[in-house]
Structures are given as structure tokens and as C-alpha cells.
Amino acid sequence: xxxxxSIGTGASTEEAMPLEAIFERLAKVxxxxxxxxxxxxxxxxVFEEGVRLTRxxxxxxxxxxxxxxxxxxxxxxxxxxxPMGRG
Numbered sequence: 001x002x003x004x005x006s007i008g009t010g011a012s013t014e015e016a017m018p019l020e021a022i023f024e025r026l027a028k029v030x031x032x033x034x035x036x037x038x039x040x041x042x043x044x045x046v047f048e049e050g051v052r053l054t055r056x057x058x059x060x061x062x063x064x065x066x067x068x069x070x071x072x073x074x075x076x077x078x079x080x081x082x083p084m085g086r087g
Contacts, residue, residue, distance in 0.1 A: 014056035019057060022060070025053055033050070
């Protein structure tokens with residue numbers, strides 16, 4: 001069994017990570033869980049880390065979406081700023 005890379009146990013650790021690092025670590029979490037060779041307690045710990053990473057990543061994406069303004073052309077042919085919407 002490979003030693004598990006530890007990021008930390010608190011949400012503040014995940015919140016401080018760059019988004020790319022969150023995605024990379026989440027991919028490792030998924031890979032280790034898919035192997036199915038971890039003991040139950042370790043599987044639970046890794047799963048909980050994955051949940052924290054997912055939530056931190058979603059919060060980061062939500063915050064970025066709020067900051068993004070999308071340039072669009074209106075019916076009059078003018079370029080205007082329009083808040084990005086979900087769609």
C-alpha cells in the first residue's frame with residue numbers, strides 16, 4: 001500500500017490551495033478510492049478529504065463566477081458588459 005499524501009485535516013487548508021492544486025489532489029483522491037485497496041478507516045479519511053476538496057473547489061468557482069463579466073454585443077451592435085449567468 002502506498003503512503004497517502006496528506007494535505008491537512010481542516011477546511012482552511014483546502015481554502016488556501018490554488019484551484020489547480022485542488023483539482024490535482026482531488027484526482028489523486030478519486031484514483032486511490034477507485035483502487036479499492038485501502039482499509040476502511042483510511043478510505044473514510046480519504047473520502048472526507050475529497051468532500052472537503054470538492055466543496056472548496058466549488059466555493060472558489062462560485063466566487064470566480066461572480067467576478068466574471070461577460071462581454072456581449074447588444075441588438076444595437078454595441079459592446080456591453082453583462083454579468084455572467086448560469087446557463
